[in-house]
Amino acid sequence: MLDSAMAALASLADPSLLIMLLIGTVAGLIMGLIPGLGGTGAVAILLPITFGMEPPQALALLIGALAVVHTSDTVSAVLLGAPGSASASVTMLDGYSMAKKGQAARALTLAFLSSMAGGIIGAVGLTLAIPLARPLVLSFASPELFMLTVLGVSLAAVLSRGNIIKGVSAGLLGLILGMVGTSPTTAEERFTFGSLFLGDGLSLVAVALGIFGLAEIASRASQRRGEKQTISLGGGWGQGIREWLTHWTQVIRGALIGIWAGVLPGVGATAGTWMAYGQAVATAKDKRQFGKGDPRGIVGPESANNSVEAGDLIPTLLFGIPGGVPSAMLLGMLLTYGIQPGPSIITEHLDLMYLIVWSFAIASILGALLCFLSVKQLAKLTKVPFAVLAAGLVAIMLLGSFQEGGQLGDLWIMIILGVFGWLLKSTGFPRAPFLIGFVLAIPLERYYFLTDSLYEGFDWMARPGVMVFLAILILPMIWAFIKFIRARRHTNLDDGHRDEQPEDDEAPLKNSIWSLTASGIFFVAFAAALISSASFSPEARLVPQLVSTGGLIFSGILLFIEIRRRLRDRTPKADETLAEEAEGILAEEAEGILDAQPAKAGWTLDAKFALKTFLWMTGFLALTAAFGYLIAVTIFIPAFLLIVARARLKVAIIYTGVLYIVLLALPSLLPIDLPQGWLNTLV
Numbered sequence: 001m002l003d004s005a006m007a008a009l010a011s012l013a014d015p016s017l018l019i020m021l022l023i024g025t026v027a028g029l030i031m032g033l034i035p036g037l038g039g040t041g042a043v044a045i046l047l048p049i050t051f052g053m054e055p056p057q058a059l060a061l062l063i064g065a066l067a068v069v070h071t072s073d074t075v076s077a078v079l080l081g082a083p084g085s086a087s088a089s090v091t092m093l094d095g096y097s098m099a100k101k102g103q104a105a106r107a108l109t110l111a112f113l114s115s116m117a118g119g120i121i122g123a124v125g126l127t128l129a130i131p132l133a134r135p136l137v138l139s140f141a142s143p144e145l146f147m148l149t150v151l152g153v154s155l156a157a158v159l160s161r162g163n164i165i166k167g168v169s170a171g172l173l174g175l176i177l178g179m180v181g182t183s184p185t186t187a188e189e190r191f192t193f194g195s196l197f198l199g200d201g202l203s204l205v206a207v208a209l210g211i212f213g214l215a216e217i218a219s220r221a222s223q224r225r226g227e228k229q230t231i232s233l234g235g236g237w238g239q240g241i242r243e244w245l246t247h248w249t250q251v252i253r254g255a256l257i258g259i260w261a262g263v264l265p266g267v268g269a270t271a272g273t274w275m276a277y278g279q280a281v282a283t284a285k286d287k288r289q290f291g292k293g294d295p296r297g298i299v300g301p302e303s304a305n306n307s308v309e310a311g312d313l314i315p316t317l318l319f320g321i322p323g324g325v326p327s328a329m330l331l332g333m334l335l336t337y338g339i340q341p342g343p344s345i346i347t348e349h350l351d352l353m354y355l356i357v358w359s360f361a362i363a364s365i366l367g368a369l370l371c372f373l374s375v376k377q378l379a380k381l382t383k384v385p386f387a388v389l390a391a392g393l394v395a396i397m398l399l400g401s402f403q404e405g406g407q408l409g410d411l412w413i414m415i416i417l418g419v420f421g422w423l424l425k426s427t428g429f430p431r432a433p434f435l436i437g438f439v440l441a442i443p444l445e446r447y448y449f450l451t452d453s454l455y456e457g458f459d460w461m462a463r464p465g466v467m468v469f470l471a472i473l474i475l476p477m478i479w480a481f482i483k484f485i486r487a488r489r490h491t492n493l494d495d496g497h498r499d500e501q502p503e504d505d506e507a508p509l510k511n512s513i514w515s516l517t518a519s520g521i522f523f524v525a526f527a528a529a530l531i532s533s534a535s536f537s538p539e540a541r542l543v544p545q546l547v548s549t550g551g552l553i554f555s556g557i558l559l560f561i562e563i564r565r566r567l568r569d570r571t572p573k574a575d576e577t578l579a580e581e582a583e584g585i586l587a588e589e590a591e592g593i594l595d596a597q598p599a600k601a602g603w604t605l606d607a608k609f610a611l612k613t614f615l616w617m618t619g620f621l622a623l624t625a626a627f628g629y630l631i632a633v634t635i636f637i638p639a640f641l642l643i644v645a646r647a648r649l650k651v652a653i654i655y656t657g658v659l660y661i662v663l664l665a666l667p668s669l670l671p672i673d674l675p676q677g678w679l680n681t682l683v
Contacts, residue, residue, distance in 0.1 A: 005127075005354040005357075005358075007351050007354075008351050008352075008353075008354035008355040008357070008358055009354070009358050011056060011351070011355060012060075012355070012358055012359070012362070014056075016057055017056055017057060017060045018060075020053075020057045020058075020060040020061040020064070021060040021061070021063075021064040021359055021362065021363060021366075022064070022366070023061060023064070024046065024060060024061040024062060024063065024064025024065040024066075024363065025064040025065065025067070025068050025363045025366050025367050025370065026370070027042060027045075027046060027064075027065050028042050028064060028065030028066065028067065028068040028069045028072070028363075028367065029068050029069075029071065029072040029367060029370060029371065030072070031045070031065065031069060032068065032069035032070065032071065032072035032073040033072050033073065033075060033076060034386070034389060039065075039066050039069045039070070039309060039324075039325075039326040040208075040212050040213075040325045040326055040329075041212070041213060041216070042065040042066065042069050042326070043062055043065065043066060043326045043329045043330065044205070044208045044209045044212060044213050044329060044397075044400075045209075045213070045393075045396060045397065045400055046061055046062055046065055047062065047204075047205055047208070047329055047333060047400070048205050048399075048400035048401065048402075048403035048404060049061070049400070049403070049672070050062065050333060051336075051403050051404060055334075055337045055339065055352060056352065056355055058333065058337075059352060059355060059356055059359065060355070060359050062330060062333070063356050063359040063360050063363060064359060064363040064366075066309050066326055066330075066360075067119050067306070067309065067310075067359070067360045067363035067364050067367060068115075068119075068306075068363055068364065068366075068367030069309075070088070070302075070305040070306050070308075070309070071111075071112060071115040071116070071119075071306065071364075071367040071368060071371055072367070072371060073088040074088050074091050074095065074108065074111040074112070074115070074302065075108070075371070075375060076088075077089065077091050077092040077095055077096065078091065078092070078095035078096060078098070078099050078104055078107045078108055078111065079099060079104055088273075088305070090273040090274055090276075090277045090297075090301040091111060091273075091297075091298055091301055091302055093277075093290075093291050093297055094107070094290065094291060094292070094293050094294050094295070094297030094298050095107040095108075095110075095111060095297075095298050097291065097292050097293040098293040098298075101293060103236045103239075103293070104236075105236045105237050105240065106236030106237070106239050106240040106243070106295075107236075107240070107293075107298060108240070108371075108375060109236070109237050109239075109240025109241055109244065109372075110240045110243060110244050110295050110298045110299055110302070111298050111302045112368045112371045112372060113240070113241065113244045113368065114244065114251055114254070114298065114299045114300075114302035114303040115302050115303070115305070115306045115364070115367070115368060116306075116364050116365055116367070116368035117251045117255065117303055118251070118254065118255045118258060118302065118303030118304060118305065118306035118307040118364075119306040119307065119309075119310065119360060119361065119363070119364025119365075119367075120361050120364055120365070121251075121252065121255035121256070121259070121307055121310075122255060122259055122262075122306060122307035122308075122309065122310025122311060122360065122364075123310055123357050123358075123360040123361035123364070124361075125255075125256075125259045125307070125310060125311060125314070126310050126311075126313055126314055126356070126357050126360070127354075127357050129314045129318065130318070130346070130350075130353060130354075133314075133318045134346055137318050137319065137342060137343050137346055138343050138346065138347070139465070140342065140343055140465065141463075142447050142450040142451045142454060142460075143447075143451045143455070143460035143461070143463050143465070143466045144463065144465040144466060144469065145320070145342060145443075145447045146444065146447035146448050146450075146451050147465070147466050147469035147470065147473075148319050148320060148321055148342075148469065149320065149321070149440045149444040149447060150444065150469075150473065151321060151469055151472060151473055152315075152319075152320070152321035152322065152436060152440050153171040153172075153174075153175065153433060153436055153437045153440055153444075154168070154171070154473055155321075155472075163428065165554050165557055165558055165561075166428065166429045166430065166558065167429075167430045167433045168433070168550075168554050169429070169522050169551060169554045169555050169558060170424065170429050170430055170431065170433045170434040170437070171433035171434065171436065171437040172437065172526070172547050172550055172551040172554065173434060173437070173522060173525060173526070173551060174433060174434040174435060174436065174437025174438040174439075174441070175437040175438070175440070175441045175444065175547045176191075176441075176525070176526070176529050176544065176547055176548065176551065177202060177207070177434075177437075177438050177441070178201070178202075178437060178438040178439065178440070178441025178442060179191065179441050179442075179445070179543070179544055179547075180192065180198055180201055180202055181198060181199060181200055181201030181202070182199060182200070182201070183445075183536075183539075183540040184442050184445055184446045184449075185445065185446070185449045185539050185540065186537055186539050186540045188536060188537055188540045190533070190536055190540060190541075190544065191529065191532060191533075191544075197407060197409045200405070202410075202413060202438075203401065203404045203405055203410045203413070203414075204329065204332040204333075204336070204404070204438070204439065205400060205401050205403070205404045205410075206401045206404070206410040206411070206413050206414040206417065207413075207414075207417055207435065207438055208325070208328075208329050208332075208435060209397045209400065209401050209414055209418075210401075210413065210414040210415065210416070210417030210418040210420075210421055211417050211418070211420070211421035211424070211431050211434060211435060212325065212421060212431060212435075213397045213418070214394070214397065214414065214415065214417075214418030214421065214422075214614075214617065215418050215419075215421030215422040215424070215425050215431075216425075217390045217393055217394060217397075217613065218418065218419075218422045218609075218610040218611075218613040218614055219422060219425060219426070219606070219610060220386045220390070221386065221387050221390045221609065221610075221613045221644065240295075243295045244295075244299060247295060247296055247299045250280055250296050250299045250300045250303075251299055251300075251303045252303075253276070253279060253280075253283075253300065254276040254279075254280070254299065254300035254301060254302070254303035254304040254307075255303040255304060255306075255307040256307075257272060257275050257276045257279060257300075257304050258272045258273075258276060258303065258304030258305060258306065258308040258310075258311060259307045259308070259310065259311035259314075260272075260311065261275060261304070261308050261311065262307065262308040262309060262310065262311020262312035262313075262314070262324075263311045263312075263314050263315055272304045272305060272307075272308040273301035273302075273304050273305045273308075274301075275304070276300040276301045276303070276304035277297060277300055277301045279300065280296045280297060280299075280300040280301075281297075284296060306364060309326070309360075310360055312324050312326070312327045313327060313330075313356065313360075316328075316330060316331055316341060317341050317345060317353055317356070318341070318342065318345075318346070319341070319342060320340070320341040320342045320440075320443065321440075322436050322439065322440075324432060325431070325432050325435055325436075328432075328435050328436045328439045329435075329439075331439055332439050335439075335443075339352070385645060385647075387644055387645035387646075387647075388641060388645045388647055388651070388655070390613075390640075390644075390645070391636070391637050391640040391641050391644075391645065391655070392637070392655070392659055394616075394617055394620065394636075394640075395620075395633055395636070395637065395659065395663075397414075398411050398617075398620070398621065398624070399629065399663070399672070399674070399675075401414045402673070402675050403672060403673065406673060408621070408624070408625055408675060411621050411624070411675075412621065415614065415617050415618060415621060418614060418617070419611075419614050420521075422610050422614075423514065423517070423518050423521075424518065425507070426507060426508060426509040426510075426514060426606075426607070426610075427507060427509050427510055427512070427514050427515035427518045428507035428510040428515065429518060444543070445543045448543060449539070508604070508606060509604070511565060513566075514607070515562055516559075516562040516563070516566060519555060519558040519559045519561075519562045520559060522551065522555035522558065522559075523552065523555040523556060523558075523559050525551075526548045526551035526552045526555055527548075527552060529544060529547075529548040529551070530544075530545060530548035530549065530552065533545050533548060612644075613644070616636070616640055616644065619636070620632055620636040623635055623636060623677075624675050624677060625675075625677055625678060626677050626678050626679060627677045627678075627679050627680075628674070628675065628676050628677035628680045629663070629674040629675040629676075629677070630660065630663060630664065630674060631677070631679075632677070633656070633659060633660060633663060634656060634660060637652070637655060637656045637659060638652040638653070638655075638656045641655060641656075
């Protein structure tokens with residue numbers, strides 16, 4: 001094991017690996033500054049570039065980006081009071097307060113050093129996990145591996161933010177989508193409807209970029225203004241270093257909390273940073289300065305958000321269960337290379353695991369160093385309106401999706417899933433279980449049939465490991481049911497308010513006609529999958545039918561809740577007199593409730609803008625299909641910048657020119673192909 005670790009470190013002396021690690025680190029720092037992208041966007045955009053690379057180079061690129069996205073997202077949180085990601089919102093509480101006092105440099109010093117330490121401690125945690133978990137992982141057979149895939153989807157659905165039923169429905173729909181293509185057991189095509197294009201299944205990059213990337217762009221493309229006012233850095237670099245050394249225990253505690261949050265599927269960096277902040281407040285003797293510029297409010301969360309990503313890699317690599325969206329994509333990349341996480345990666349690719357550890361630690365140090373050196377330049381990027389960035393991001397994401405299969409069909413799938421991803425995001429459906437379900441669909445089915453062929457009946461369920469996993473799966477459900485019963489007995493909640501959830505800024509269309517539509521789509525999709533799977537052979541239809549039936553039950557419950565809510569909202573109004581209704585409206589307006597009621601959200605401005613943005617993307621793709629990618633870029637980019645982003649003509653010309661030159665040179669520098677249009681085939 002030590003030999004593998006040293007061999008992995010020695011391999012980093014290879015210039016190609018170091019260059020990939022450096023590129024990944026710089027890309028991760030830049031993407032960390034752009035709101036909404038974070039680790040998910042960084043991995044999704046870089047993933048297509050890795051096709052054609054050797055696994056070590058590809059891992060160095062992706063891990064370099066993943067290790068530092070939470071280092072740079074602090075810059076806007078401290079200088080602008082606008083966090084680059086949800087997890088950086090915790091740092092904003094004390095970091096922005098310091099910055100307003102002229103101590104931005106002090107806050108950033110604490111944040112950068114803590115992020116670096118969190119990354120290193122996370123890498124150490126991953127290193128220690130390998131020998132500790134090795135005997136356990138090697139004892140796993142197909143029943144345990146099957147249960148792990150079930151646990152991966154279930155826990156991501158249950159633990160992720162939002163309604164559990166929505167999370168489970170999203171996970172099951174992801175499983176169905178992952179089964180499109182050839183069955184792993186009978187080599188029979190499923191859900192392809194005779195299409196050769198769908199025979200190989202859907203592209204992971206297209207699904208990930210559509211559900212997360214394009215959906216995020218559509219949600220934020222209406223932001224035409226960048227932050228105008230920034231706070232100067234001021235002094236305090238030395239004071240920040242001294243304070244960071246003073247609070248070293250908070251650094252370690254925050255990092256350990258982050259690792260734990262990363263190990264649990266679906267918890268993620270945001271919950272991890274808030275847990276670290278909570279423990280910092282709870283263990284402090286003097287709590288008065290928290291929220292007003294207390295260094296402990298920066299140190300704990302910042303060390304946690306970097307170690308979360310390292311902790312996320314522990315279940316991903318050792319058990320094949322991705323803890324979050326970036327690790328799900330990383331898992332998909334490993335499967336593409338034929339590297340199976342779990343027992344086989346420990347026995348056959350241990351050097352790659354240690355390469356990940358070393359890359360994570362080195363990138364954490366490198367990221368903090370680059371942040372110190374370039375903080376002034378990084379801060380300028382946060383002032384660029386998102387609508388301006390969106391034009392280039394759309395072009396890059398569509399190009400990235402094209403690389404995996406080289407087919408324009410992937411790009412159409414990506415846009416369709418982008419619309420679906422925006423609907424999920426806007427109506428409060430967690431998207432992480434959807435992607436995790438998509439990635440784990442084939443392993444789940446493969447391990448199930450392997451188990452079924454090796455064991456008689458349900459004998460495999462008597463294995464100790466399986467029973468432990470069943471307990472982990474069932475006990476939280478029993479506990480949730482007990483809490484539900486207790487809540488009904490011992491609370492005086494009015495039934496009319498029982499279903500209300502805390503307002504969610506990321507889900508503005510929750511409890512509206514849009515969420516009813518989303519529930520209807522889920523129900524119809526599961527029903528269609530169940531009917532369609534009836535024509536498959538018994539072996540090929542077993543798992544799809546089980547998943548579809550489960551999906552029908554959960555989406556049916558969702559549909560019932562949505563319909564009941566809408567009927568309940570309408571019924572009182574029919575019985576009210578006009579005077580009572582007017583009185584009620586006036587009372588709501590007086591309390592400021594009317595604007596905050598998502599239940600009445602319908603065809604909103606944000607929804608209109610998002611769908612217009614998707615029409616722009618569709619137009620860009622149609623241009624690509626007709627004239628080729630380069631010509632489409634020269635038409636789409638300036639038009640989008642001038643009409644949608646309302647940028648100046650000079651900006652549009654320079655932006656388009658630079659992007660065109662970069663795209664023209666890209667095929668010479670990297671293994672990238674540009675989509676060719678119908679016109680090119682005639683020439």
